[in-house]
Amino acid sequence: MLTQYQQFFTGRPTTEIAQSLLGKMVKYKTDEGIVGGYIVETEAYLGEHDTASHAFNGRRTGYSESLYGMPGNIYLYQIRGHYCFDIVVQDVEEPQGVLLRGMEPTLNIEQMKANRKMTGVNITNGPGKLVQALGIHSRDLDGQPMETSALTVDLQDFKIPREIITTARIGVNLKAANGLSPRRFYVKGNPYVSNMKKRDMDIENHGWED
Template sequence: MLTKYQQFFTGRPTVEIAKDLLGKRVCYAGLYGKTGGYIVETEAYLGENDSASHAFNGRRTDYTASLYGMPGDIYLYQIRGRYCFDIVVQDEEEPQGILLRGIEPCEGIDLMKRHRQMTGVNLTNGPAKLVQALGINSRQLDGQPMAGSPLYVDLENFKIPREIITTARIGVNLAGKDGAKPRRFFVAGNPYVSGMHKREMDLEKHGWKD
């Protein structure tokens, strides 16, 4: 039987879970302290039938095995030498995932700055940036359930977006059959969304409801 935590990550469409993650906190209890931030940008990947998915056409390797795990498991992968964090969703053997693309720092911010040697929105406004800022620099946690892991999403303490924007995903093959599908979601106006233009930023409330 699935735990209540696991149930959040299955039983409904992946795009709905991706939108519902906006405003939740991702946290990492690392060796040097705790870091964390509110999720402001996600992308949904719909498994074997999604041309942008690592599991497209049933592709399965030792590297991508974690995608076939339980809902709420961690899928850490490398791209161009940098680490990205996917959350496994849907039932076991149904390899769908949600990529975290941006977070608004809220805990251990000074530590995050040291990890990145960076300040401002560039601290966490991209999938590899946020993983580095949290303090993760290996695939050691790959395949672990977030419940009980030092890397997890806090479902109890969250903010609520005023508006959610939906677009095509970033960095996928647009020539693929699903390349232009609307599967990227972000908090309108949040400065930590990747590629957010300054003129579009809500610098007062960061796109959150009161």
């Protein structure tokens, strides 16, 4: 029997889950206190039939085993020297996930600046950046259920996006069958969305409803 928390991450299309995560709060308990912020950008990965997925064509390794776990589990992986935070969605043995690509820092911002040695939007406007800002430097959390982990998404603490934009994903093989599929979602105008141009930023409200 799935908990109410786990049920949020299954029972509907992964693209819907990815959109519903926008505005939810990421929290990570550290020795320096809780750090975190609001999710502003996500990407959906649809498992064995998605050319951009780590599970495409039934590929299954010890590295990606966590993708086959319970909905709401953490899939923490490394790519090009950076760690990325992916949330397992759908039922066990259905390896679909949602990548967190951007986060608006809110909790303990000064600590996240120190973790990144950066200021401004560069603190968290990318998948590797936000994980580094949280202070995560290993895969120790991989496979853990967020409900009981130091790294979690608080579904009760959220903002509501005024408008959600849908595009193709970033950093995938655009020539592959699903390369241009519309599976990236972000809060329109939020400055912490990756590659957001200054002219498109909503400096006053950051794309949230009042």
